[in-house]
Structure formats: C-alpha cells, structure tokens
Amino acid sequence: MKLINIHTHNKQDNNFSIINLFPEELSLINVRKNYSLGIHPWEVSKVDVDEQLKIVERYSFSKNIIAIGEIGLDKLHQNFDLQKEVFLKQIAIARKSNKPIIIHCVKAFSDLLHILKSEIISVPIIIHRFSGNKTIADKLIKFGCYLSFGHELFNSKSKTQRVFKNINFKNIFFETDDANIKIEEVYKKASEIKLIKSEVLKQQISDNFQNVFKVKIY
Numbered sequence: 702m703k704l705i706n707i708h709t710h711n712k713q714d715n716n717f718s719i720i721n722l723f724p725e726e727l728s729l730i731n732v733r734k735n736y737s738l739g740i741h742p743w744e745v746s747k748v749d750v751d752e753q754l755k756i757v758e759r760y761s762f763s764k765n766i767i768a769i770g771e772i773g774l775d776k777l778h779q780n781f782d783l784q785k786e787v788f789l790k791q792i793a794i795a796r797k798s799n800k801p802i803i804i805h806c807v808k809a810f811s812d813l814l815h816i817l818k819s820e821i822i823s824v825p826i827i828i829h830r831f832s833g834n835k836t837i838a839d840k841l842i843k844f845g846c847y848l849s850f851g852h853e854l855f856n857s858k859s860k861t862q863r864v865f866k867n868i869n870f871k872n873i874f875f876e877t878d879d880a881n882i883k884i885e886e887v888y889k890k891a892s893e894i895k896l897i898k899s900e901v902l903k904q905q906i907s908d909n910f911q912n913v914f915k916v917k918i919y
Contacts, residue, residue, distance in 0.1 A: 770803025
C-alpha cells in the first residue's frame with residue numbers, strides 16, 4: 702500500500718502525493734502526478750488576483766488538479782480583508798468544480814469557523830499543518846474537516862502531539878509540506894504516538910483518502 706502525502710511543495714515527490722502549485726507554476730505539471738492549485742494567502746497582495754482567480758477556475762476542472770489549495774487565512778501577513786475575499790472566491794471555485802479544499806490557517810481559526818458556519822461548503826475540507834488546540838480541533842471536526850499533521854509531530858513540547866493523540870483516526874491525514882522530512886518518517890512517528898501498528902494507520906489514511914477523493918490507493 703502506498704503512503705499518502707496530502708500536501709507537499711516537493712515537485713519531485715514520488716509517493717502518492719498532492720503537490721502544491723501556484724497559478725504561475727502550471728507549466729510544471731506532470732500528467733502522472735496529482736496537484737492542488739490555489740492562491741496562497743501570503744500572495745494576495747503580490748499578484749494580479751483577478752487574473753490568477755481565472756486561472757484557478759479554468760484549471761480546477763483538470764484531471765491532475767484534485768484539490769483547490771493551499772488557500773486560506775493568515776493573520777501574521779498583511780491584507781487580511783483581501784485574503785478573506787480571495788479565500789471565499791476560491792471556495793466558490795471548489796464548489797463549482799467539486800474539488801476538496803486544502804486550507805492554510807494561521808491565527809485565524811475564529812474567522813475560519815465563522816465562515817464554516819455561514820457558508821454552504823459542500824466539498825471536503827482539509828486543514829493542512831494543523832496547529833490549533835483540542836477545542837479548535839473538535840469544532841473543525843464537527844464541521845466534517847480533516848486535520849493534516851507533519852513535522853510538528855516530532856516536537857514533544859508542542860501541543861500538536863497531544864491534539865493528535867486524542868483525535869479520531871477518521872479525521873486525519875499526513876503531509877511533509879516544505880519540511881526536509883520523508884513522509885515515511887511522519888507515518889512512523891504517528892504510529893508511535895497513537896500506539897498502533899503502522900499497517901493499521903496506513904489503511905485508515907487510505908480509507909480517509911477514498912472518502913474525500915473517491916479514489917482507492919494501491
């Protein structure tokens with residue numbers, strides 16, 4: 702069974718991975734790989750948003766683009782109102798193309814939860830590199846969100862380990878993001894924290910992937 706890496710910036714990743722792309726990187730698409738496409742909240746003040754939204758919408762129906770992302774909200778960066786506007790427009794694109802959403806959320810979980818309450822979001826949602834506490838995790842899971850974990854699992858002093866240990870298998874994914882780490886290491890660490898066999902964990906992540914993307918991984 703192949704390991705699933707739900708979010709990576711490594712264009713050479715050879716696992717069953719969702720490789721993140723920005724609109725200006727479309728020339729890098731390999732027909733044998735899987736991608737997410739979206740305008741990152743850090744980029745909204747640096748790019749022609751209208752033009753890039755057109756690109757995201759146009760390519761959102763492509764076979765190789767299996768998710769819209771990473772998109773979202775980040776209060777550590779400027780133009781938060783514009784971030785929110787672009788985020789909502791990309792949610793609409795995801796609904797139209799019926800693609801799952803991969804979300805970047807930093808210091809903005811209250812805003813994200815408000816959007817989840819007020820918007821009709823009919824597609825699956827994955828919170829990449831989840832960094833919130835157990836209360837936030839529980840609220841997101843009630844909205845049907847999946848939480849993705851990566852290199853923070855190796856920091857025994859962070860709350861991430863404690864949160865991960867106490868949430869349901871059915872709501873998790875794993876990722877490498879932009880960290881210098883292999884997805885195999887993440888799975889191994891996760892198995893140690895959960896005190897379960899790696900094969901059980903691999904099967905659950907495969908089941909989760911099938912539930913979100915309707916595709917079996919062999």
